[in-house]
Amino acid sequence: MTDPIRDFIEREGFLVLDGGLATELEALGCDLDDPLWSARALIEAPEAIRTAHRRFLEAGADCIATATYQATFEGFASRGLDAAATTRLLRDSVDLAISARADFLGGSVAPDPDDLPPAGQPPASRPPPLVAASIGPYGAYLADGSEYTGDYGLSAAELYDFHAPRWEVLAETEADVLACETTPSVEETRAYCRLAAVSHRPTWISFQCRDGARLADGAPFETAVALCEAEPHVVAIGVNCVDPRLVAPLIHAARRATGKPILVYPNSGEEWDAEAKRWTGPATPLDWARSAAEWRREGADGVGGCCRVGPAEIAAIRADAVR
Known part of the structure; x- marks a missing residue:
């Protein structure tokens, strides 16, 4: 198995991740007030997805995540799409990211609004950006905010069965890595580790935590990290x-629990109101370049952003990375 994350970090010293894809899709005019969230754009606005990817690449991202976080067979079935149609959409999501990367490397310019950094060209010495096939937790499919609690009472075996169909499709694409995101529980971690082992595909697992020591469901963060450390x-x-x-x-x-690369991509600090379906409260005041530098000193190997974080913030992280 190749390890594109470690290979990239060993060559470049650091990995700049992208920001919130859904946030950028909304900035492009997409209506994501929907149980499918960003996956809705796979049906209605695929070109917007490609444009969003390009904007993050032009801002300096070394890795872009596909629009499959909330894309599931069950979710698309509720829209009348059969398994074959869902499979095509999952594959299309990876193709959109790969196409955006190819355009970026080829030097064509995506639409660039005035409030974003100017479109950039990849330096000749910079390796091609990676494409990560995003996999959201079971709570993302529920679309009730439970990815922030992990409170859905399923065993690792049940979660394995839920995730396996989407995983099998994405594992057969040309994505460089599978990215399990916003993982709130140890049981879901067990399911992901088993799926990674069965598919023999490089995978990262990223966690949702309630504080600096516990997962969203209250389990010790280090317990989940140790499970990941044990799975090659x-x-x-x-x-x-x-x-x-x-x-x-x-x-x-x-x-304390792993020697593997550590990737961090926080949100803006606002809180998700699951009932109102919107972000509330103030954002955490943040100088993204300075914070990225601090997190690198603390031991992070890659930094990006999640919800409410756009290309301007990724450009600030890139500026720190090239100092």
Whole structure:
């Protein structure tokens, strides 16, 4: 098995992740007030997905995640799509990211609004960006905010069965790595580790945490990290969609349990109101370049953003990375 994450970090020293795909799709005019969330755009606005990917690449991202976080066979079935149609959409999501990368490397320019950094060209020495096939937790399919609690009462075996059909499709694509995101529980971690082992595909698992030491469901963060450390096909461990103030203690906790690369991509610090279906409260005041530098010193190997984080913030992280 090749390890694209470690290979990239060993060559470049650091990995810049992208930001919130759904956030950028909304900025492009997509209506994501829907149980499918960003996956709705796979049906209605695939070109917007390609444009969003390009904007993150032009901002300096070394890795872009596909629009499959909330894309499931069950979710698309509720829209009348059969298994064959869902399979095509999952494959299309990876093709859109690969196409955006090819356009970026070829030098064509995507639409660039005035409030974003100017479109950039990849330096000749910079390796091609990676494409990560995003896999959201069971709670993302429920679309009730339970990815922030892990409170859905399923065993690892049941979660394995839920995730397996989508995983099998994405594992057969040309994505460089599978990215399990916003993982809230140890049981879901067990399911992902088993799927990674069965598919023999490089995988990262990124966690949703309630504080600097516990997963969203209250289990010790280090317990889940230790499971990832023991599975060779899990090539990196991360935290995502957490308040930026939790990132440093979570890096320390992860490093106690693993020697694998650590990826961090927090949200803006706002909180998701599952009933109102919107982000509430103030964002955490943050200088993204300075914070990225701090998180690197603390032991992070890759930094990006999640919900409410756009290309401008990724450009700031890139600026720190090339200093």
